Amino acid sequence: MASLPKRIIKETERLITDPVPGITAEPHDDNLRYFEVTVEGPVGSPYENGIFQLELYLPDDYPMEAPKVRFLTKIYHPNIDRLGRICLDVLKTNWSPALQIRTVLLSIQALLASPNPNDPLANDVAEDWIKDEEAAKQTAKKWSKLYATPKQ
Amino acid sequence: MNGSITDPTDFRETELPLFSQLDSLLRCHICKDFLKVPVLTPCGHTFCSICIREAINKSAKCPLCLNELRESGLRGDFLTGEVVNCYQNLRQPLLERIQKVEEPTVAGSETSLIEIESDGDRERISDIEEDFQILATNERKRLPGIKKITKRPASRKGGSKSNIESMFKSGVEMGECPICNEFFPVKTIERTHMDECLTRQALGKPKPKRSVKTPFQTSNRPSSVDSIASNLKYGENGAQHLKNYLESAVNDEKRLRLPKLDYNTLSLSQLKQKLGSLGLPSFGSKQSLMARYNHYEMLWNSNFFDSSSPVNENELKRQLLSWEASNNLNSNNNNNTIGKMITKNKDGERTYQKLLFDFKSDKFKRKSWIRLFRRMFQTLIKEAKSKMQDKATEERDSDKRSDAPVSEDYQTLIPQPESNVASSTAVLALEDAQSAVKTPLDTETPSIESKSGQNPDMNIS
Numbered sequence A: 001m002a003s004l005p006k007r008i009i010k011e012t013e014r015l016i017t018d019p020v021p022g023i024t025a026e027p028h029d030d031n032l033r034y035f036e037v038t039v040e041g042p043v044g045s046p047y048e049n050g051i052f053q054l055e056l057y058l059p060d061d062y063p064m065e066a067p068k069v070r071f072l073t074k075i076y077h078p079n080i081d082r083l084g085r086i087c088l089d090v091l092k093t094n095w096s097p098a099l100q101i102r103t104v105l106l107s108i109q110a111l112l113a114s115p116n117p118n119d120p121l122a123n124d125v126a127e128d129w130i131k132d133e134e135a136a137k138q139t140a141k142k143w144s145k146l147y148a149t150p151k152q
Numbered sequence B: 001m002n003g004s005i006t007d008p009t010d011f012r013e014t015e016l017p018l019f020s021q022l023d024s025l026l027r028c029h030i031c032k033d034f035l036k037v038p039v040l041t042p043c044g045h046t047f048c049s050i051c052i053r054e055a056i057n058k059s060a061k062c063p064l065c066l067n068e069l070r071e072s073g074l075r076g077d078f079l080t081g082e083v084v085n086c087y088q089n090l091r092q093p094l095l096e097r098i099q100k101v102e103e104p105t106v107a108g109s110e111t112s113l114i115e116i117e118s119d120g121d122r123e124r125i126s127d128i129e130e131d132f133q134i135l136a137t138n139e140r141k142r143l144p145g146i147k148k149i150t151k152r153p154a155s156r157k158g159g160s161k162s163n164i165e166s167m168f169k170s171g172v173e174m175g176e177c178p179i180c181n182e183f184f185p186v187k188t189i190e191r192t193h194m195d196e197c198l199t200r201q202a203l204g205k206p207k208p209k210r211s212v213k214t215p216f217q218t219s220n221r222p223s224s225v226d227s228i229a230s231n232l233k234y235g236e237n238g239a240q241h242l243k244n245y246l247e248s249a250v251n252d253e254k255r256l257r258l259p260k261l262d263y264n265t266l267s268l269s270q271l272k273q274k275l276g277s278l279g280l281p282s283f284g285s286k287q288s289l290m291a292r293y294n295h296y297e298m299l300w301n302s303n304f305f306d307s308s309s310p311v312n313e314n315e316l317k318r319q320l321l322s323w324e325a326s327n328n329l330n331s332n333n334n335n336n337t338i339g340k341m342i343t344k345n346k347d348g349e350r351t352y353q354k355l356l357f358d359f360k361s362d363k364f365k366r367k368s369w370i371r372l373f374r375r376m377f378q379t380l381i382k383e384a385k386s387k388m389q390d391k392a393t394e395e396r397d398s399d400k401r402s403d404a405p406v407s408e409d410y411q412t413l414i415p416q417p418e419s420n421v422a423s424s425t426a427v428l429a430l431e432d433a434q435s436a437v438k439t440p441l442d443t444e445t446p447s448i449e450s451k452s453g454q455n456p457d458m459n460i461s
C-alpha cells in the first residue's frame, strides 16, 4: 500500500504546473511514486537534440532516502552504464533530504553536459573518453541520433 | 480552497510576488511545509525538529550544507516558531488582499518598504535558482562530481533607501510597537498607540494609516520587553504569538533526554524493560520494539527540548500510537496490537482500515481516529478498573497516570480530553492544517459508525 506524504503531492503538482525547461516528469496512474521522465540533451553537448527516457521511483523512505533513477534510453556516457544506472553523487552518498525530484533531474541534465570520465561507472566508455575524447563524443552523438531521436 | 497544500508560488500572480520568498524562507527544507517546532543547527540552518532528527538518524549531516551534525547540537528556535505560526495565520487573508484581480486596496497603494517586483518571470527564474543554489552549496562539500552547474546572476538588492533618510532628518525618537511592529514616535506608542493597537486587533479591524516608519532605532522601546509582555491584555488572537515567544524558555532539565540505545549490546528482555519503564508496551518483535523506542525517543526529545509548548507524556504516547498504527509496525504476526484489538469488531475493521488508509494518503481525520479509539480506551479503562478493584475516582485524574509505573499495555494511553484538542505542537506532520483538529472532541459521542471517515472536507485532491 502506497503512502503519499504531502511533500510528494506537492512536488508532483509543481513538476506538472511548473516544469523545469527541457525536463518532463509524470507520475504513473497506478503508482504515484513512479515517474516517467524525459530529459532533453543539453545544447552544445553530444546529446543535443536527443530526448532521453528515464524512470524515477521514490522509495518509501523518501526524502530520507534518494529517489531511484535509471535511463531507459540507451546512452553512451562514462557515468551511465549499460543498464542505465547513473553514477551521480547526489543519488548516493551525497543525497540530502533538502534535494528533490527537480534538483535530481537538473543534476542529471548537468551530468550530460559535463561527463566525468575520472569517476566512471561504465569503464569501457570512460577509457574511450580519456583516450580520445573527440572520437568518444562522436560515438555519443551517433548513439543519441540512433536511440534518442523522438519518433515524429 | 483546494485542501491544505500551499506553496510559495501562490504569491506569484499577486501584487507582491516577493512574498513567495518569505513564504519559502519560513518552510522546512526537508518536508517543504511550514516549520513546525523549528530547531537551529550549529551551522545556522533551521528545520522542523522531527524532520531533522529523522534525517540525522539516516545520515549525520546537515541537509543543506552537509556539515556534520548531531542531535545534541540542535537548539529550539522559539522566535522562528512563533514567526511561522503568526505568518500562517496571516497568509490566507494576505493572499486575498493582494490578489491582482481585485482593485487596489488602501494598503496596496501605500508606498512599501519592500521593493515590488511585478514580473512573474523573474520569480520563476529565482525558483530554479534556489534549486541550483542548494546543489551548488552542497557541491562544495562533495567529491568531484558535476563541475559547473550554473552561474548565479548577480544578486538583486532588496529594500529601498527612501524612507530611511527622511527619518534621520525628522529627528523624532522612534520605537517599534511590539504588537503591530510598525514604527512610531516613542511617545505615541507609550501614550495611545498600544492600547489602540490591541483594541483594533481584538476587534479585527484593519490598521489605520501609518505614520512614518524606519528600520532603525528599534532600541528606543518604551519599557523593557518583560514589562510590555506582562502588561499586554491579549485579545483572542491578538498578541498571542508575541506572548508565546516571550513566555517560552528552554526546558529546565527536569526531564532527561532519552538516549540512543545500542541494540547490539541490549538483550530483548532489557529492551522490554526499558520500554516498560517508559510506560510503553513491550509486545512485538525485537525490530518493532527498536522502531518503537527510536520513534518515541525522537518524539520525546523534540517535545521536551525543542518545543516552546510541550505536550504531556500521554499525548506523546498517543502520537506514538498513531505512528505505529500508520506504519503497520505490528500488523503481520501479532494479535496483540491496537489495530487487531479494534478489528475484532467488524464495523471497527472497516473504519480502522479506512482511517489507516486515509492516514497514509494524507487525508487523516483525527476526530474519527480518536472516536474510534475512544471505545477501546473505555474498554481498557473498564478492565483496568476491575483489575485494580479500586476507587472509581481515579479515572479522570490522568495527569498522574503519566508517571505511572510499568504498563504492559496501552492503558496509559487513555487520552485526556484537553490533550486531544490542544496539541498545538502536534508532531504528526499530516494533520497540521486540517480543520477537523480544531473541533473540541468532548462534545462528540463515542461512535464507530463506518461513515465517520467520509466527510468531504478532508479530501485534498
Ligand SMILES: [Zn+2]
Binding pocket: B028, B029, B030, B031, B032, B033, B035, B036, B047, B048, B051
Ligand atoms: Zn519539516
Ligand SMILES: [Zn+2]
Binding pocket: B041, B043, B044, B045, B062, B063, B064, B065, B066, B067
Ligand atoms: Zn547547515
Ligand SMILES: [Zn+2]
Binding pocket: B177, B178, B179, B180, B181, B182, B193, B194, B197
Ligand atoms: Zn501597533
